[in-house]
Amino acid sequence: MSSKTFKSGIHPKEYKELTEHLSFETIPLPDEITLPLSQHLGKEAKALVKKGDEVQPGQMIAQAEGFVSAPIHSSVAGKVMSLGKEQTSSGFPKDSIVIKTNETVESQKFLFTPLNPNAVTAEEIRERVALAGIVGQGGAAFPTAVKLTPPKDKTIDVVILNGCECEPYLTRDYRFMIERPDDLISGLKLIMKALDVKRGVIGIEDNKPEAIKILSGKAKYEEGIEVVSLKTKYPQGAEKMLIKAVTGREVPPGKLPLDVGAVIQNIGTAIAIHDAIVNGEVLITAALTVSGKGIKNPKNLIVPVGTPIQNVIDYCGGVTEDAMKIVVGGPMMGFAQFDLQAPVMKATSGILVLTKDEVAKNPETPCLRCGQCIEACPLNLMPTKLARYTQLNRFEHAEEAGITVCMECGTCAYTCPANIPLVQWIRLGKQKVLQMQKERVVK
Amino acid sequence: MKQISLIVATLTIIGIIAGGSLSLVNNWAAPKIALNLKAETERAIFLVHPDGKRYEEIKNAGLEVYKVFNEKDSSVGYSLVYDGNGFQGNIKLMIGLTNDLNRTTSIEILEQSETPGLGTKILEAPYKDQFNGLEVNPSIILVKGAEPSNPNEVQSITGATISSKAVVAIVNEGITKLKDIENKGASE
Amino acid sequence: MELLIIFISAALVNNFVLSYFLGICPFIGVSNKTSSAISMGMATTFVMALTAVVSWLLFNLILVPFKLEFLQIPSFILVIAALVQFVEMVIKKVSQPLYRALGIFLPLITTNCAILGLALLASMRGYDFLESVVFGVGAGAGFTLALVIMAGIREELDLADVPKPFQGAPITLIVAGILALAFMGFAGMI
Amino acid sequence: MKKQVPLLREFTKGLWEINPTFKQILGMCPTLAVTVSAINGIAMALATTFVLVFSSLMISLVRKLIPNQVRIASYIVIIATFVTIVDLVMKAQFVELSKALGPFIPLIVVNCIILGRAEAFASKNGPLRSVLDALGNGAGFFISLFVLGSIREIIGSRTILGYQVLPNGFEPWLIMILPAGAFLALGLLMGFANLYIERKKNLVRESLIAQYKRVGREEITDEVLKEAGV
Amino acid sequence: MIVNLWQAQVEVKRKNMETTTTIEPKQKVYFDLTTSPHLHSRWTTSKVMWFVVAALVPSIAAALTFFGWTQIFIIIVAVAFSVGTEISIQTIRKKQITWFDGSAALTGLLLALTLPPNFSLSATAIGAIVAIGLGKQIFGGLGYNIFNPALVGRAFLQAAFPVQITTWTKPNFAVDSVTSATPLAALKFDKIFTDTASMTIGNIGGSLGETSAIAVLIGGIFLIAVGIVNWRIPLSMIIGMLVFGGIFWLIDPQNPTPVFHIFAGSFLFGAMFMATDWVTSPITNKGMWIFGFGISLVLIVIRIYGGLPEGVMYSILFMNGFVPLVNRYTKPTIFGVAKEAVKK
């Protein structure tokens, strides 16, 4: 089978072998959970409980504020201990609800009435997805209901399920694809129904032949659904790249996938939608991969949202002596952690414990103009120039060179033989440029 | 209007003063400059024919060539001006030839723009003197890296082969041209 | 063929800037931005071609017949200055965009030695009319080439870490020196 | 009324403070082209100075008579006249030198130094000051040409003013008398000159700061520094 | 500086915490907090440079075999003076001393390999000082230079000492037909063709590094294979030479064949090791093609019409001058922009 792809990109070592053969395990309930009110892109949710309240699993404890937002549900039965700022895995403290688990109460099973997937209407799906607090599982945690409600003037003609899982180490989506293929296809069909789209595509990198085989077998019997094999390459899973590979369309800078008629959802998101509609569940668990050479027993886990990272690591046997860095998310885009009390959130896809050997800190030198970052950048930017303009405080030049287009995928910094922290500089420059643009609007 | 006439007047006055003073200087300088030029050519003509005393320009030859006579007013040979490309630019030679056009008496370089210290070695004795009484038949040959072994051979300058070669080529070509003209003259 | 040689010689082998040292001031002064370098180069080429025409006519039809060769310098420079002024006026009338692109560079060119040098060299070498024109265009092309290369390099050097005392004219001269080394490869081509 | 500068300063400022080559970056073409040897540099500088002095004198004499519109044109005619005189004299009397300097003698006419001084100084000052200013600039030009010419001649031909100064064992660097060498030598010379100036400025500044500290004055304003020539 | 910046950011983060929360990390704190990406390729500047040095080993070996082991002194002097100049200038400029990144040593090595056998050691030293001083440090050091430093050094030497640098030594094991002149000089001045086989093995006159095409190719292909050399530059140079050289050959079969042009002189050495210098070649892929074709075009013109027999050095330096412009005009179009423009 020939594999589709986009231009440029990189081939980092994958390390998937650490966990790809391991089925999901469910981790025991922690003593205490921390639920940040903002686990999604958009407005922070508004708390519905106060200190001392008793809560049930699946109970909505914070409601969505405005259009782009999502509600928060308790993932355990217990008592609200406090409301206030707590550390999160993004590195910034956020308003959170801390709940002490009440061991005597059995965990929640059904909260909504299950709906018949063949009979539900688009409206019902959207409403259910919103109420269930589903956010994108692909990393950005964008409220899914919003994606399912496109503006009237846009025509969407394809839904793409993102099964690339292009970040090294992570195997969560892969496990979903081989453990729950039927639910996944059901989820995809629900999304297509909500958007009134006839074509559904599941894009999978060709390093997961097992998943491709299983899903192709199932898709044969489904009208309008196909499986597309994609070349294994980072960042194949980035929206713009995936759309390019699957449909040949390019999303212009500053535009969204729906501007070219596509909606992208992660595999995990489709599963969550299926669970919400067909099983009536709300999103109170996160499926994630715990991996890296610095963790004693790598695993794929189902973890109640709010569980401290520390608990997850302890469950996996703790860290080894030479552990250097703990990352939440993938190794290319995730966040380094300094406080392990930070909780697992709805869209957390992985926890990585990396050793010195994996992190490979190398001395930095001036740019050698090798052009590798340019060749690698999937968005055809010139990372070396963007970084240099930022270093010299030439933000106008940086803006002109398209710094705001950068998606911070880290491809450039990965390749750079001079080991320049390109993404950091670009991030800094981007902030300055965005600020500049804001000031211009004010004027 | 007044403005314009003022401008015109000023320019005219300045122009007249400038032109006037220049023509004064020129009257003084022009003959000297002409003399300098003539002296240079003359010097070169006699340099390649040391026993020459008088010369005549051969007109209508299409070449700048002079017939040179000695004290007794008998012809000693020709002085031929000929040029061609060197390494950097034009090389212009004064070539002294015997009456029968079978030998060069010597050569003089009138103009060149070769690399100083390298191509300019063609101006120096070791190279230039090789043309004193050099056999030109069938043609002058440049040899590299070895002593000349035949009477029509010239040794090249190390590191300036191109310039050495250019001089030889210019001499050869000039002589051929001159011979053609002579032959034509003879047949006519 | 003769004409081609004159052109190549003026543009590459004996590049006006890099081997004849003519027009160094604009070369240093106007080479910090590629866009203005291109405009300046085009304007100069244009004026050079015109100069070649006009100075040839002036020299061969007026100065030589009337034995006024000694007035060569003042008459050349006045005629060139008048010409450039005239061209500037015409461009301003005819096309505003062209004026913005080229016009503002024209006055800069008037008193520039590359132009006068061109006129003097052409008459010194005894070029005929066509040869003069080709010489003018070749010299202009060579000037433009050197200027645009230098502008590109200087924009790049803007991002570099050149030691402070060497910024500006010194580094420009050194780059010109290295370019002159590179152009030496064309030596002997004529 | 601006402060009257002492007469002597009109001359000395041209030597370094507003040195045409190093500070004003004018007259680069002749500087680079003729400095193959020291003697060429000297001849060029003298010829330029001659034109500079006489045209400055002329211009400062007639400056009030010339209408503004034709100011530049008149200056150019005046300059061109003197240049032609130099050119003719050199062709008549100094044949070799005139050949070596090639078209650069006639090109003095467009040398920006001359028009620059005419515009900036002679057209605004009296004859005495103008001549001093011209002499000063000429001398500054002379210094640059002589220094550059000497350096290039010594390294490029082992000689200075025709006398051999380096031993035969030293292989001359041909590049110094080629165009590339001219650019490189002048670029380096300028760079090191700047470096030297910067170092000196820093030293003066530091000593000034120390001095002020001793006196107990705290503030060192920019004016103070400027006055000290920093 | 960068390290400081990220440290400062971490400081800010910590401060935020102290003022807004009372949480103390309860467990071991992991202080490697550099932001994403957390993985990096294994290349470093010094590793790249030393790989190139390694790729030059066959050429060095060939040089020592054909011209005698004493040639090692030229290499030692060139490397020592390059590194010495680098250290001196960085000391004077009060910059961090970085000779160990290998770039200065590599420049010295490459300079040595472009010099003729038995070249004067004092002139070699001058070349090395010029290469690093005028070719590299005056632009700000590693990564900022416009022209290939080793070639700047060599071009300087060629202009300063043109006689010495065109004085060739006969190689060891030379058969009688082999002269000390390089194949190109033999062709230009004496109209003698050298056969490709000799040029491939290397018992011909020429600069130290260029004599053996095989040795050069081994090193070059190794560099392409490990991904240091971008194949576009050598490939476009070779294609360019086949095309332009072919045209001249077809016009006048007196001219050498394009294959001769490829094997003669320092074409391959330049294509593999010098035109491919990262710093002084284009950063865009399209630019690399233009650069390679440009070098070949300028080169063939110099070789056929120029006064000098060889022009690889000049054509690379000439095209180096164009690199900033080439980069600017081959700037890749940002993903998605072209489509948008077409729509409008």
Ligand SMILES: Cc1cc2nc3c(=O)[nH]c(=O)nc-3n(C[C@H](O)[C@H](O)[C@H](O)COP(=O)(O)O)c2cc1C
């Ligand atoms: C000497 C050489 C020549 C090559 N020529 C080509 C070529 O003409 N076209 C091409 O697409 N790949 C060529 N390649 C392959 C590339 O090295 C490389 O595999 C490819 O550009 C990677 O593309 P990717 O970004 O799709 O992974 C060549 C490789 C070598 C070593």
Ligand SMILES: Cc1cc2nc3c(=O)[nH]c(=O)nc-3n(C[C@H](O)[C@H](O)[C@H](O)COP(=O)(O)O)c2cc1C
């Ligand atoms: C560099 C980069 C790589 C990405 N890789 C993936 C991926 O491999 N799989 C994935 O599902 N989403 C990936 N994403 C996120 C997608 O762009 C997109 O946001 C997501 O697929 C949308 O689905 P969701 O809303 O269900 O999360 C990536 C994003 C970026 C910026």
Ligand SMILES: Cc1cc2nc3c(=O)[nH]c(=O)nc-3n(C[C@H](O)[C@H](O)[C@H](O)COP(=O)(O)O)c2cc1C
């Ligand atoms: C800077 C420079 C200047 C040169 N000048 C001349 C020159 O004036 N005349 C010349 O014949 N060759 C000149 N050459 C050419 C070389 O020296 C050329 O290789 C030489 O003519 C070949 O002669 P050879 O076979 O004796 O080495 C010059 C080369 C360079 C690099």
Ligand SMILES: Cc1cc2nc3c(=O)[nH]c(=O)nc-3n(C[C@H](O)[C@H](O)[C@H](O)CO)c2cc1C
């Ligand atoms: C593939 C490759 C080729 C190189 N070629 C050269 C070269 O030809 N000359 C040189 O001075 N340095 C070369 N370098 C070293 C380095 O890039 C050079 O020192 C920089 O130009 C200095 O800024 C090369 C490096 C690499 C990776």
Ligand code: SF4
């Ligand atoms: S790396 Fe991120 S975007 Fe790519 S598959 Fe993994 S979670 Fe998805």
Ligand code: SF4
């Ligand atoms: S981080 Fe930005 S600049 Fe770097 S490769 Fe990704 S998109 Fe391109």
Ligand code: SF4
């Ligand atoms: S990868 Fe690094 S060294 Fe290479 S061009 Fe980009 S920033 Fe420069």
Ligand code: SF4
């Ligand atoms: S007018 Fe011409 S010569 Fe004078 S400074 Fe400007 S560019 Fe230089």
Ligand code: FES
């Ligand atoms: S351009 Fe100014 S002196 Fe030539």
